Amino acid sequence: MTYLYLYLGIGLLVGIGFSINGARAYAKAPPITEVVAQALDPDWQPPKRRWLPLILISSLIWPVLLLLPLLERPFEPETPSPEFAVNGDHLLESLTVAEIEARERVFDPLGAVPDLPFGHLNTAWQDFLAECEEGVEFRRFAADWNAGWSKERREGYVEMVDGQPGRFFMTVYKTLPEE
Template sequence: MTYLYLYLGIGLLVGIGFSINGARAYAKAPPITEVVAQALDPDWQPPKRRWLPLILISSLIWPVLLLLLLVIRRLESDEPIPEFAVTAEHLLESLTVAEIEARERVFDPLGAVPDLPFGHLNTAWKDFLAECEEGSEFRRFAADWDSGWCRERREGYVEMVDGQPGRFFMTVCKTLPEE
């Protein structure tokens, strides 16, 4: 029950904050419909704002409102969302397909994971190999990547095309702790 009171209390604070922010925005620039109505009828008064329903509703759905606020701010930023690509500085050792499959064979004594290279991801690995050129060179890669939301450690294998990294098969993608 304490958690419910805490949840609703935080929600009330968030709702009050959104209401104050909305009132400030309204005071700075009223909607164009109200400006036109006032110009047409000098005796016109704007309707009273009822903030209590907004506060009560936001006290229940405040996590959604905060997430929506974060997403909107992210979309409004001018920074493009970075796309991961393997570069020459990420490359490590050169390996054959047989060496990769031997290295990535999953050993599970309980038998929950198939005894295949990459375990449950074996089908994805086979699809990756099917799209690669015959006799391609493969290199292992490791990179610390800043995706804009968080820092990640990405590892896997990349097909080399004309000496440059091409398509890759990612085996590790984990969030790094903040510094």
């Protein structure tokens, strides 16, 4: 019985809170129908607000009101965006590791970027190379990729495994302007 009193008491407080909030909103701006009715008939009086039934009803159903946001389904995209993968159409010239590192050496006269291949990304490049097999062929790739909501330009280097593109190291990733 204590739980019933607690349940109804919380509901009563919630109902009083909603009623006070509604009364404040009504005092600030009455509905347009009442404004028009008062303009047409100067003797018109707004109907008395009966807050007691609202308070009693809300004291019974307040948990349902609190659970409504939980019952909504989470947002799920209609179609999942495709994952980028290098294919044969994206492949360009074949390069050695030495050629790639010479091509990607960053020259910064102010010294903010380390004088290493790929600059600050040199550690990521070394990790990529450590996972590659010895003597693997590398190819440069460039692709205009449709990510679903935007078109992107992606460039980088890919290791060739049995003549097919495998893992890749991306160096350019930018959104292209809409046509």
